[in-house]
Each structure stands twice: as C-alpha cells, then as structure tokens.
Amino acid sequence: MTEPEAETDPEPDGGRGDRPQAHTIRLELADEPGELLSALEPIADEGGNLLSIFHERGHITPRGRIPVEVDLECPPSRFEGILERLRDEGINVVDADAERYGEHLTVLLVGDLVGTDISDTVTRVESSPAATVEDLSLSAPGGPAEQASARLRLATRAGAADEALGVVRTVAAEKGLSVVEPLTEVSR
C-alpha cells in the first residue's frame, strides 16, 4: 500500500555511521537454471553479506516467476549500489526495504471490515511509526454486510513487531474486529 522508504533518505538518527545493517530485498526470478546464482553474485560482489535466502519455488507469480526474499547485511552506503547492480544485471527487484523495515509480519482481521471502513483501518495502522502496510487482501464472499476477512502484510522496524501488533490490536478492538495474530516464534 505504501512505497517503501526511499533508500537514499538519510537516516533520521544519523549516528549509526556506516555500520552494516540488515536489509530485505524481494526479487522475482525466471524459473531457469542459474538464475538464483546470478542474482546472488552481484550482492556478494558489492560487499553485501547474505544472511538468508527464501526461495519460494512452490509459489509462482502470475507472471510465471519465482519470488525470492533475500536478507542481507551491508553498510548503508553500499545498499544502493547493490540494488543498481542487480537492476543492471536485469534482475527484477520488486521490493527493497530500507533497513528500518527489517521484519515482516502477517495478520488476519475478521469482522465487519467494510462497515468499519477498511481504508481507515489501514491508515490508522500506518499512522504508527512501527509499521507500514505492504499488502492487503480482502475476502468478503457473503457480500459487504457479512463477516469478512482481510490479510495484512506489515513491514516493521527490526524489533518493533510487538509494537506493530499492539497497534493492530488496538485499532481492531475499537472497531470490534478479531485479530488472528501470527505466532511469534521465540527467537532461535
């Protein structure tokens, strides 16, 4: 729903210098041998440290591509270079978070979503500095008067997932909606 923060924005806190920070990049790759390797090489070449790669082979996009989520660590000054290099190589970068949105969480909302103004619900969640709504899917098979469901994908600052969930809970409680929260795994 919202554009990711422009990666070139200077960090408001300013004081972190060029220490490596975590970033998440979402790519869409053709289902061909070597595609993944050719996407990862530029990241390493440009000084990025790969943390994890989530290769969703089972989930082909409508364009017949395979979504890949790459978590990496690099100094802030290198991040833009990595993205440029990927684009130069013809890799489809669909989403690049600035490091301030380091975590994602998905929640379901259930109830009278239409009657309680779903766009206001999203706006309220986004008004929190903790979260931005990246994606929204709504299902109201019984029509607007019936109980509906929505799936929200939130991006949050690293370590702010609880705060983001708290905002969702508060808004939902005010509107009489139920929240199906993700299970917050104990960090391993």
Added chain:
Amino acid sequence: MSRIAVVGCGAVGRSVVDLAGDHGHDVVAVADSQGAAVDPAGLEAGAVLERKAAEGAVGDAAPANALTAPYDVLVEATPTTLGDAEPGFSHVARALDRDRHVVLANKGPVAERYADVREREAASRGSVLFEATVGGAIPVLGTIDDYGPERITAVRGVLNGTANFVLTRMAAEGLDYEHVLAEAQDMGVAEADPSFDVEGTDAALKCVILANVLACGEREFTLDDATVAGITRVPGSALDLAAEDGRTVRLVGEATADEVRVGPRLVPDTSPLAVSGTRNVVQVETTHADGIDLSGRGAGGPETATAVLADVGRLPPLE
C-alpha cells in the same frame, strides 16, 4: 507393581482398568458415580468392564468404598470440573491424607487449585503426577520434568483435537464453521455441546497446568488468569486468505511462567504446529537446547490411559 484404585469410569477410567494388567499393575478398586467394585486381591478387568457395559454401574459397593480400599495409587479420572474442582479435589486430598500416590487424568485440581494440591502433597508421603492432563499420550510433562522446568522458557502447542479437526476441515473443504462442526458431531469428534473445545477452554486448562509447572510455585495460575479466544469467529474466508499466503490458522495455546494465552494464530503451512485432524502437537522451548517438538494423539481412552500408566510407573515406591 502397584495396586491401583480407579475413580471415574468414563473412556479413560475404563481404559486404565483394561490396560493396567499389561503394565504389570493390579486394579483393586473401581468406582463410577453409582457404585464401586473392590477386591484387595485384584479385580478381573474383563468382568468389571462387562458389568459396567451391561448394568451401567461397576459394582454394588458404595462409590466411597473405592477411596478407602488398600491401593498404592489413586487414579482420578472423574470429569474435569472448574472452580473448586470437586469432587476430584477431595479424592486427591483423601488419598494424600492416607499417604498414597495420586495420578490425575482430571484437569480440574491442577488447573484450578494447584497450590492446594501441592500443599497437600508436601504434607504427604504420596506424590501427585498428571501427565495425562496435557496432550493425552504425548509426554509433555515428563519431558519438562526431565529437563527441569527452570530450563524451559515456554511451551506452545495445538492441544485440542476437536478444534484442530474443525479448522483442518474448514481449510481443506472451504466449508464454514457451522457446517464442519455438524459433521464433526456426526463423526463423534465433537460433543453435542462443543463449547468447551471450540471456545478454547480445554486448551486453556492444559496451558494453565503447564504454566503452573513452569512457574515452580512462584505463582499460581487458574483459568481466570488465561487470555482465551476460541475458533467460533474464524470464517472460511480467513482460512482461504491464510492458505493463499502459505499459511493456516491453528488454535494455539502458549504457556510461560508469566502468562497463558490461547487463540487462533497464523502459522506457516510448513510449521510443526500445522498438524492435521485431531492430532496434537507441543513445542517445548529450552534454554540450552532450542525447541523440542512432540506430536501424537491428544485424546481418547487408550491414549490417555497410556499416559496415566506411564505416570504410575514413574512413581517412587511408598515407604
């Protein structure tokens, strides 16, 4: 070998009577709500169960006679009751007052009056074990006890087979809650009054018991301390949206030494918690050994009796 008295003759109590001999124990008394059969030399399980099936009562003696029989271990398998947890609590107290062991299949005493049970136990030579109250045949409490509760940070799991069956069928068939519930009732998976299961109360009691164990006496939990939501407000459309994203919804209970929560949660399809049908699963988070996943049958007569008899085998000899 132990001499066992079984109080409560539902599916679990009957299975304990049936399987005790296989574990090398004698059943010296059995009581249901209407009568009791007592024989200090050991009852014949087949005869007791036949009589129960044919006449409804296990014997002609008064039910209270089972409590005074010469047993080593009292198996308390009467239905779980909330609040004062009676009559289960009084059965536990009487056995401990006689310096006998108690094995619980009834959740009430350890969910609602944990401190009272522990206080009575401390004054007795007998011990109280209650593996069967959490996760049926799955050795949850035994695992916690092996590692030591102080080395467990959290336990979470799918602890109600009925709710899990309903969610599994809703997701697989695209049907709504009421439809699947009716089907589950026809199959005998859900009770005529399913509220205990689908409102999350049963899972919450199990998590309260876990929290009591994890708190090591620092704090006592009862059902009132649990934050509980059931699955009755989860529509099929929510399960569809979860499935599109590679996830599903499970009724998950979480217990720590500080908190008990039960509610529908989004879990990845690939998570160990995404068990299907009536199976249960428990994740034990340890301080030094990461997570341990245990899954299996969480309910049923022989399954729960298996956990009861495992407890009987764990008990120390009475002096």
